[in-house]
Amino acid sequence: EVQLVESGGGVVRPGGSLRLSCAASGFTFDDYGMSWVRQAPGKGLEWVSGINWNGGRTGYVDSVKGRFTISRDNAKNSLYLQMNSLRAEDTALYHCVRDPGSYDGGYGMDVWGQGTTVTVSS
Amino acid sequence: EIVLTQSPATLSLSPGERATLSCRASQSVSSNYLAWYQVKPGQAPRLLIYDASNRAPGIPDRFSGSGSGTDFTLTISSLEPEDFAVYYCQQRANWPLTFGPGTKVDIK
Numbered sequence: 001e002v003q004l005v006e007s008g009g010g011v012v013r014p015g016g017s018l019r020l021s022c023a024a025s026g027f028t029f030d031d032y033g034m035s036w037v038r039q040a041p042g043k044g045l046e047w048v049s050g051i052n053w054n055g056g057r058t059g060y061v062d063s064v065k066g067r068f069t070i071s072r073d074n075a076k077n078s079l080y081l082q083m084n085s086l087r088a089e090d091t092a093l094y095h096c097v098r099d100p101g102s103y104d105g106g107y108g109m110d111v112w113g114q115g116t117t118v119t120v121s122s
Numbered sequence: 123e124i125v126l127t128q129s130p131a132t133l134s135l136s137p138g139e140r141a142t143l144s145c146r147a148s149q150s151v152s153s154n155y156l157a158w159y160q161v162k163p164g165q166a167p168r169l170l171i172y173d174a175s176n177r178a179p180g181i182p183d184r185f186s187g188s189g190s191g192t193d194f195t196l197t198i199s200s201l202e203p204e205d206f207a208v209y210y211c212q213q214r215a216n217w218p219l220t221f222g223p224g225t226k227v228d229i230k
Binding site: 035037044045046047050059060061062095101102103105106107108109110112113114115 | 123152153155157159161166167168169171172173178210212214215216217218219220221222223224
C-alpha cells in the first residue's frame, strides 16, 4: 500500500523550531518529487515547499523562505521540513505529499498523508 | 507568482444536477499545468484532474476538466451525494505552486 505518514508536529512558542518528518512506503521514493502542503484552521490549501527526486532542486512559498528548509533522505525513504523562527501564522495541519512533476511541471499531488498539526502559540 | 481565483465561492445544488466550477489565473498557465483537488472534512485532499483535462486514476468519468491559458473549468456532470465537498484548483507550471481559494459545493 502506498502510504505517507507524518510526524513531528506539536505546540511551540513563537520563535521556536520544529522538524517534521514523513515516512514513505509502498513506492520507489527516489522516483518522485515531494512537497509539503499546509492548511490553516478554516482556511484553504497552501503549498509550502517542494523538492525534486534527488534533492537538487528545492522551492518555497515566500512567507517561509529563510525560515524553513526541506530535505530528503532517499536511503531512508524520508522527507523532512525543518521549521525555524515559527510564527503564529504557521499554525496549520501540514501534509506530506507525493508530487511527481513538482519541479518539472505537470501531473498533480497524487498521494497525501493525513497530516501533522503544528500550533504556534505563547 | 501566479494567482488563482475561483468562482463561485459556494455552489448550492441538488444531487443529480450539473456543477460547473471556474478557475482563472492571473497569467497564462504554461502547458496547461492545472490540477483540481477535492477536499472533504477530516480527509486528505484527492487529486481529480491533472494537466487541465486528464482524470487521475480511479476518478469517475462524471468529473471532467477543460480550459487553457488563463481560464479553466471543472464540471461534475451529475452530482452524487459523495461529491459535496470543497474543490481547489492548483497551477503547477511554476514555483511557487499556488492554489485557488476553493469552491464549496453544498447541498441545496
